[in-house]
Amino acid sequence: MNDTPLVRICENGSMSSPDPLTLERQVCFALTVASRGIVAAYKPVLDPLGITHPQYLVMLALWEHRTLDLSTLARLLHQEASTLSPLIKRLEAQGLARRERSAADERRLEITLTPEGEALRERARQVPIEMAARLQKTPEELAELHRSMLELIEASQRSLEEPG
Template sequence: MDAEDPLSLERQVCFALAVASRSVIAAYRPVLEPLRLTHPQYLVMLALWESEPLSLREVGALLHLDAGTVSPLVKRLESLGYIERERDPDDERTLRISLTPEGRALRAQAERIPAQMMARLDLDAEELAALHASMTKLISAATRRP
């Protein structure tokens, strides 16, 4: 196949992103296993470590996920004893999610994850920052409404 073919699989950004996403998430698996977390659960915990309590809707918005995707993640984290869910006393329709003491304590272990992942991916802080900036720009462009 012609290397200049605009439809060459290897030239497609969507293909590179899909493979990179699967590969990076797979690289997280052994790092997260000792914490008993999957990658999506880890993202929920990151949101809560940053700010809590959060509503289910707020978690979904932060992670760019719908409530139907976030809800099972939250239920599993609750079964692990990392979070608790309760109705907002000001609005019974709103489910508030908070960390348990065990969930807060887990943060100390999780603080080692970024360095472990930089080593696993063979990236230094500068390379990681540049990659993050590029991805953030791409996400912004892809989610912009015409």
């Protein structure tokens, strides 16, 4: 069995340290390291498409909805609108998206997929397949991991709503 600095698992499947405050036992640490690793693994897959991982997430939302106002996009991506604004400006500079004030409500900024952005979708179809291969996971394993992550997201959101 591999003995990595991140998590050392004993042969019986338990973690090697009984101390609940060791770094290796922290779910937050494992998630942080895994997140950084996954984003890094996406880089060589997304580079040929000319987009970064955060831009890929915006494009996924636009490919699904075609047009979104900034606040809806921010809610979908669990991000602040102010964080997304520079990212969307770069997508617009690349010709993949267009920003326009809503005709119905000038306070709303709408982000619309361009024909170039739509064409990029075809090239991006291989991204999930290539990522599964890079991570050496079957579609079923990734679906189970996704389900578990969604449960964690929901649980963390509920914990924020509970009186503290």
